[in-house]
Amino acid sequence: MNTAIEKNRGFASDNYAGAHSEIIEAIQNVNHAHDGAYGNDQNTQSAKELFKHHFGANTEAYFVYNGTAANVLGLQSITNSFDSIICAETAHINVDECGAPERFTGCKLITVHSPNGKITIDTIKPHIYGFGDPHHSQPRVISITQPTELGTLYTEDEIKTLSNYAHENNMYLHLDGARLSNAAASFNKNFKEITFDLGVDVLSFGGTKNGLMFGEAIVFRDKSLTTNFDYIRKQGMQLASKMRFISAQFEALLSNDLWIKNARHANKMARILSEEVSKMEEVKITQNVEANGVFAIIPEHSILDLQDKYSFYVWDEQSLEVRWMCSFDTTEEDVRNFVSLLKKSLKDN
Numbered sequence: 001m002n003t004a005i006e007k008n009r010g011f012a013s014d015n016y017a018g019a020h021s022e023i024i025e026a027i028q029n030v031n032h033a034h035d036g037a038y039g040n041d042q043n044t045q046s047a048k049e050l051f052k053h054h055f056g057a058n059t060e061a062y063f064v065y066n067g068t069a070a071n072v073l074g075l076q077s078i079t080n081s082f083d084s085i086i087c088a089e090t091a092h093i094n095v096d097e098c099g100a101p102e103r104f105t106g107c108k109l110i111t112v113h114s115p116n117g118k119i120t121i122d123t124i125k126p127h128i129y130g131f132g133d134p135h136h137s138q139p140r141v142i143s144i145t146q147p148t149e150l151g152t153l154y155t156e157d158e159i160k161t162l163s164n165y166a167h168e169n170n171m172y173l174h175l176d177g178a179r180l181s182n183a184a185a186s187f188n189k190n191f192k193e194i195t196f197d198l199g200v201d202v203l204s205f206g207g208t209k210n211g212l213m214f215g216e217a218i219v220f221r222d223k224s225l226t227t228n229f230d231y232i233r234k235q236g237m238q239l240a241s242k243m244r245f246i247s248a249q250f251e252a253l254l255s256n257d258l259w260i261k262n263a264r265h266a267n268k269m270a271r272i273l274s275e276e277v278s279k280m281e282e283v284k285i286t287q288n289v290e291a292n293g294v295f296a297i298i299p300e301h302s303i304l305d306l307q308d309k310y311s312f313y314v315w316d317e318q319s320l321e322v323r324w325m326c327s328f329d330t331t332e333e334d335v336r337n338f339v340s341l342l343k344k345s346l347k348d349n
């Protein structure tokens with residue numbers, strides 16, 4: 001990656017962005033005197049209350065440093081090592097966590113084909129068997145990502161159907177919400193309505209991709225699922241000693257409407273980008289643009305031309321499908337300049 005790319009705001013990922021200025025301010029504001037360690041501080045108590053406000057009075061939130069930890073520890077809290085977790089083949093827990101879910105939960109991950117990032121009852125049904133058979137991993141969790149890794153959204157009905165199915169089979173529904181704010185912004189609904197009201201049992205809530213410097217939360221539907229979680233988090237090396245620096249960021253994100261402003265903006269940038277590029281004959285949008293990511297197939301020479309100036313990932317080397325992610329600090333000018341460069345590249349070749 002050359003310096004020109006590093007200085008540009010690109011479209012590689014929403015975690016290539018910096019932290020929002022209000023988040024930096026919140027960190028600075030708690031950087032005085034001393035306060036209790038390991039979450040025994042005022043900011044952590046008030047951030048936990050804010051999560052109850054957004055997700056429901058009976059829910060319980062715990063803070064960790066990153067999204068992989070949120071997923072792994074959330075899953076660990078609802079499984080035994082002889083269980084299995086069913087997820088999409090495209091799930092972050094399957095392809096982007098270096099096997100951490102398998103290593104730390106001990107569970108077997110069972111993946112199902114998910115061309116649009118989503119799993120359905122039909123795709124998971126063949127794997128739900130063997131209950132009570134000691135030769136077989138015990139199906140325990142269905143894990144979904146909302147929005148999916150492909151920028152699509154499960155409808156509320158789809159989530160409800162999956163949670164009903166999970167519960168009928170004595171299983172849990174886990175949700176990776178690394179970008180849950182983008183989903184809420186797209187639906188124009190609150191967090192409770194799009195998660196626990198639909199039967200989700202435990203979820204990862206992303207802060208980093210929506211403007212935090214670092215920090216994610218694990219949110220449980222109620223206290224009954226949290227019995228051993230304090231030990232699980234500490235043994236999992238994610239009990240932050242200066243937790244107030246994570247908590248203060250969540251306070252800033254969730255106490256006013258910063259979370260939705262940031263998410264709405266990122267979604268809007270992706271919408272504009274997809275509308276503009278879909279006017280070009282040589283560009284094929286491959287997924288519905290429902291949050292802040294755009295997936296498209298473009299000619300190889302244009303990938304190279306664009307990557308000379310902007311960072312982004314080639315999602316599939318075979319089909320030349322690329323992923324363009326927008327973030328809270330992507331500007332409309334960034335999008336227009338990117339689109340102009342693509343137009344020029346297509347015309348010149």
Ligand SMILES: Cc1ncc(COP(=O)(O)O)c(C=O)c1O
Nearest residue numbers: 066067068069092145149176178
């Ligand atoms: C869907 C999804 N889940 C979880 C994560 C969290 O990853 P990390 O451990 O890098 O914070 C990411 C980040 O890319 C993600 O895209």
